Amino acid sequence: MLLTTETPSEVALSIKKFVENDIALISVGEETQTNIDELINSLNKEGVSFIGAIFPMIIHNDHTSKKGIVIHKLSNVVYLSMIKNISKEDYTIPSVDFKPESNYSLITYVDGLTSNISVFLSNLYENYGMNTNYIGGGAGSLSLKQAPCVFSKDGFFQDAAVVCLTETKSNIGVKHGWKKLDGPFIVTKAHHNTIEEINWENPFNIYKSIVEKDAGGTITNDNFLDYSGCYPIGIIKDGVDHHIVRDPLTVENNNAIVCIGHIEENTMINIMKGENDALINAAKVATEEIVSKAKNAKNAMVIDCITRVFKLKDDFKYELENVYKTIQEKYPDIQVNGALTLGEISSYGNGYIEFYNRTIVVGLLE
Template identity: 40%
Template sequence: MKNIKLYKSLEEFISSNQSSKKEYYLLVAENCEFDYKKLKETNISFYGAIVTQVIFNDSNYDNGLISCELEDEKINLIEDLENPQLKEKDYKDANSLMVLLDGLSSNISTFLDSLFNVLPLNVEILGGGAGKLTLKQEPVIFSNKGIYENAALTISKKSKLFIGVENGWEFLEGPFMVTSSNKNILKSLNFMDAFEVYKSVVEEDSGLKFNNAFETYKNVVEKESGKQITEDNFFDIAKSYPLGIVKFNKEIIVRDPIAKDEKGNMILVGDLEQNSTINILKGNKKSLIASSNNAIKKALESNTEKLEIKNVVLFDCISRCIFLEDDFKKELNEIKKQVNDETLFGALTLGEIANNGNEYINFYNKTCVVGVLC
């Protein structure tokens, strides 16, 4: 990728590139007046995604778009995440991979598992979930071929990519066992057997009643925040209190609660497997900002060969931006000051994607994922 530019509007992008023979990758902010039909009628070759906001250097924008001129990258459009039909030959030369997918799809884990199985060893992967803050699923992945929901774009590169992943969220309450869930719907945190002992301790100390997943989460957050959660303000409160999946290596993968369904179950961004162990987490602005600094440092330190840096890509969660408010500028500054004159670009997303070499591909929420492209 080269010649990365920020445009104020789709019209400005078309006017500047309508006679170009290049191929472009586009990140379009959700408030950009995006007329897909108008773009398709041009001679421009394009792939892209609609995201909540775009990032360019030390600023974020809810309008406009970013264009990246493609070089030797190979792009695959996956039209259906439930049946991705991926082929090893399409990724055989890849050393790094960027993924943009429908962040509100219920098939994200299915797709990422399928993708992992066709990739060569040691491929570094990063990406994020496309979609709008309306949290209503709609077509957000596009190319000259069409515009789709429940879809993805993968961008394969022969060049090196070095990744840093951090979230900065802190423990509040837990652990809890997920005893009933279905993809991104969390139904129950009730434990049986050995956990009943732990359950009784928590109830005695906090007065919580483990009725269902929403009530458990609601009680903890209301106790901590002093605020009453209703369906109308669920997301506004939940942005400060994500769930953290506890992995065997002690890594915490964050899940974002975004709503309650008609049955009282919690709707999350991303899947939560039954029998997972989770904690309820709490936001702290200082720790979140520091985590972004740690993420870019990890990425830079991974470049042990000191390869020339071409640019830096960031996928950061929109709910981190909402939580940090005006202080989100500090998060971007923490990253930008570490990369000198290299262009920093990316998106605020509904979920973030990263792996580490031969490890499985993880889908995160409320996390800062930064990649150094060399």
């Protein structure tokens, strides 16, 4: 459901009417003029159970907007949780007794600008393993200034994540469409999300030489984002048939490359490149895969990276059109809702949960 009203009490009443006794998953465009603290109070007064987050843009069917609120109605919920202090690793993952014959799906929104997101996701997987599918995204502002961005009945927080575990079957598709340009290379020194050495050398110099040769022009600290938007870094992982893509965000002192998302030392990487047609087709393929598997979908969720908008520009509309039309062909009564995020979260293939960049994740919940 899409809401365009911004008055907290009106939003809360609309959400209560829509979800009834189920759970509301709330995604808010960052330019929406709704006071989140007041919205939390209104939802609590109405007795609505909910989790939510702020994102650069929201998705409704085949459109995006910086303003607006989209709601997913979640049934058969096992638990809701606000998990704080992600960067400090000072938290406890709730324990769950999974029923052997049941299907589960875990949805999580995490502060996309905090550190140790990968550790948090690893902790989720260590506790829940392949008992559940995983889908979610990195919340926050396109300004890239960290601020409160996830919320629940307990309040509005940064450096935190909200989690909802449901006893619901899901099918999840993950694709990005980026291809190898050059590599492999080894990350010989790294700290959290910063690459400090590649092949024991200055990482910016290596990245710069490869990209300048392909793109032309000269890359500097000031124009780095103009180029890095088209040339992400791809992590090579054993047992995974696609790269885990990382967003190169900034350069420190003409040397270290700061990324969105954790990169470990001794990781093998490639420098990637993407053509618009390949990225758009990847979104369609991801959707076709899950539509063919789903038997009785009731909910569609799209988690798409905000940087794909910057790369595709006017062509981005074709990416969402592909997703929406593919779902509508089989499930014409389902709305397609989601968010443009600062990192994408999903389990795929071998079941392990990953934090992606520059990637689209499409989920159908039954």
